[in-house]
Amino acid sequence: ANDGKFQAVQLVGMLRGIASGMQYLSDINYIHRDLAARNVLVNNNLVCKIADFGLSREIECATEGDYTTRGGKIPVRWTAPEAIAFRKFTSASDVWSFGIVCWEVMSYGERPYWNWSNQDVIKNIEKGYRLSAPMDCPEALHQLMLDCWQKERSYRPSFASIVKTLDKLSRCPDSLRKIAVNKNQNPLDPRAPDMMQFKSVSEWLNSLKMGRYLENFDHAGVSTMEAAAGLTRKNLTTLGVTLAGHQKKLLNSVQMLRAQMSDGFLV
Structure with missing residues (x-):
């Protein structure tokens, strides 16, 4: 009320x-x-x-x-x-x-x-x-x-x-005053972004406008979506993602990826 x-x-x-x-x-x-x-x-x-x-x-x-x-x-x-x-x-x-x-x-x-x-x-x-x-x-x-x-x-x-x-x-x-950017998104909601569409880490990073980090990901062996789903904040720092905003954007997407994978959305 x-x-x-x-x-x-x-x-x-x-x-x-x-x-x-x-x-x-x-x-x-x-x-x-x-x-x-x-x-x-x-x-x-x-x-x-x-x-x-x-x-x-x-x-x-x-x-x-x-x-x-x-x-x-x-x-x-x-x-x-x-x-x-x-x-x-x-x-x-x-x-x-x-x-x-x-x-x-x-x-x-x-x-x-x-x-x-x-x-x-x-x-x-x-x-x-x-x-x-x-x-x-x-x-x-x-x-x-x-x-x-x-x-x-x-x-x-x-x-x-x-x-x-x-x-x-x-x-x-x-x-x-600074408001968190993610807006109460339910990863199991049908309206949530479908992570199935991404067949490669490259596609995923580019969709987030984070393609600049692709070379770092490749060099570290993060070459599959399954590997991307296991990333943590510490991993991202090691990968050269040090800007807080970029870390947050990637981690939000990783959480959604994990949730959809565990629910059988990804093959």
Whole structure:
């Protein structure tokens, strides 16, 4: 009902409140295990508080401790891949969930992963797909989401670090002016670009106006679309793609490529 009616700094303030609540839980060695927008209470002043502790558990240590469950339902769309695969929950898996909450807030309550089945979500996350930025989402916030969605849990920021990041963004609203370029694109949507059309890395790079890097790709042996689908930000830097905008454009396309390959679009 309020889609687009808040300023970005107000939304950041809400996220800061959620992160602060999660930092408190982490500091007293609790994991929530069901962090989602539906489990956050909001008052008239947009103050947010964490709720619904039905799945919460105490662990020995917030940094290294984990809780392993043997059964029960898991909220797949909000759950970190290691928690889905091995049922191991940590503060870092709560951080993954916080990234999804950020996406929910910035998309004004859109359903994460749209109408995908849970199996589609699991399969595509394992292949490296990550949710693209919601419409009009500041680039800094989408980058925070991506940090929370690092596959290696030790690489994800702590809640204390997330609170500091959001504090900095709140104090410097100008940092929220730059909008992420990808517009909430669903790679399994029939209207999404068909990656099947690209029979070679050359065609793919040229379609993105990135043909200048073709020689670098060839020299490094990235000569098939399957090889292109495995590229990471670190790989791109090694390939000489050092401009942030070019990296982002290529990585967005790589994510879509992975998702369509895993869904059987590519042969």
